[in-house]
Amino acid sequence: MRRLLPVALTGLLAVTACQSGGDTGADDARDLNTMESLPLHAYLPDPEAGGAKAVGRAQWILTGQCMLRLGFTSFTAFDVRSVESTYPVRQGTLTGGGRAGDDTPYGVDDPGPAATYGYHKRPGQESAAQPLEWSDDQYPALTGRFRSGDSRRAHGHPIPEGGCMGEASRKIYGAGPGPAEIGGVRLTGPYTVAMKLWADARTQARKDPAWKQADRAWADCMKEQGLHYPDPDRASADLAWFRTDKPSAKERKTAAADARCKLGTGYIKAVHAVETRAQKAAIDKNKKALEDRQAAHERAVATARKVIAEAS
Template structure:
């Protein structure tokens, strides 16, 4: 699964001397989604254009919900829901902190010694947050049906993708064909860069230099008493997911993991390989990627027009 939680770039300390090496800082800087070439083709929901699209989606969805027989939506304050995504009532579970949502996992031995692999971002200022809706409203908003759910709301057919899906098509145009990446269906308007990200990562992992980096990291871990073939195997050890808080063993393992990444220059090595693979696929699909970017710019223009008319 593609990591889609974005972490911030590391700011270099003002007290560093000019020219002083900072391998830990470099590793952290590279261990972010933003540091990859394909990231430039993914939308930024927090940008002016991203916020305009979110606002327009809810303006249109509000009208659709009234049309489907939910009169209370006529007075819905769309500003209160613009930065949210709908969740069916009763399904809003607390997010597990197990796992690490950076591309290459833990990279700070001190942080890992405290949190282990329970280092998933819990940033409260994420661009979107979940919001619960009653089942009937949730179905009408999303077009996502559970067994037994009616495909009609107050006698009116629920549009494909619900009112939010209908709104998105009004803004972007017809949805692109469904693609797959790692067994997952990608149906969004930005499925192409995600598909290319997955494919380039898969190819990069086959590079002999990547495999050599895995072996160096594994040898380092073995010296400290931990046997894993690569960092992915260490981070997804099922033992870490049995408790909400990290065990002492998990903390020791994660700290050693991060230290071995620094000692073997692991992140810099594999990031270089993966970035090269991404640049290659960008060159091969540049026309398609540029067309997608142009379509997004048109969508932003459509969204702003919808907002002005509202």
């Protein structure tokens, strides 16, 4: 159904595997290795934009009011500024810190930093949203996520569906779309339509012969350096990298080779073209649903600003 990569590029992948190629095309490849370069990104709100920040602030305001209603008296003096740009985790949860993880769609793409930091986060890569620990009684009330032994009530009051944060989101966004399962994780919220389409498009794109050929060219390049992985995702997700806070020599070697092979084989350009086609097809089939969620976000921003004004 999708057209394959042009014959010239297909041949290029075969004959240039493992050739560094200097820096020619490297900047272009890195420009493509961003979430913003993919079509569905237009349907996800910018977390740094004023509207998204207003929604986040309003959600915490309403969450605090809900927690107070549930009997958490410490929320009488709740300072929203103390939790803005955070997300809740249960006390004692390991959050990863500087461990392995690259939030670019195709992983490491610069051999220099990769040789220093491996697959670990580099300085400046930290997300604006940071985890914040909450106690065992507060966390279920906040999130509506329960584990064995957790009560569905707080101080005698029933915890709303999705916890106080879920209730706050519904007040701002309305009912919203149903939950979606992405990578085995059940997600709810106003952006699940775009996120689910993104995940499904990636799954479909990876089945495309052009993507598989890019993986093979990359893997052949890695083999020449004594490294055996079928694709870049397997390399970056090697469990060995998650066992230490600092990258090992092997991790740094692997990451640097990974980046060189991506650039030398034209990997990023090849798979980006396939994924772009898959996302555009998803947008064409689901345009009304996506536009409805964009309109819902605009309404939510207006509602959020009213919440903030009333709380001021």
